[in-house]
Amino acid sequence: MNEIFRFHHEDGEHTHPHEHGHSHSHEGCDPHDCAACGSCDPMQETVALLQYMVNHNAAHANELAQLGRKLTELGNREAGEQVLAAVSEFEKGNLRLSAVLASLK
Structure with missing residues (x-):
């Protein structure tokens, strides 16, 4: 996931490219939009989002x-x-959070 963070400084706006090499498995679903695939299991969705957050x-x-x-x-x-x-x-x-995640898997 590549993100660009913008911040304001007295000399103007600056950007900071921000790359993360983490991923999670969610069988093709966007962890932030369960409606995208229409068939997500709520627990699977929650575990995938928690995994993403731990890595993040x-x-x-x-x-x-x-x-x-x-x-x-x-x-x-x-x-x-x-x-x-x-x-x-x-x-x-x-x-x-990792301990909670392990208990859910």
Whole structure:
């Protein structure tokens, strides 16, 4: 999935290409639009969406960790440490979601 995130800066609008290499199986259905195939099982739909979110969260945790390390490299150790602490909390939440997902499969 390729996404482009736009953000505004005092010098104008900037874009950040954002690619994710994660996928999930949902037998041809869009996990956000069950009406697209017309025959989705609600539990299967929910599990597919949860799997997508777990993978999506992991990708963002990795990006945030890189930002935390970059802040440290740029001389702002305190900010870098705070971002890495937030990543740790983020990952703990994602582990809980992964456990729920495993129990549903």
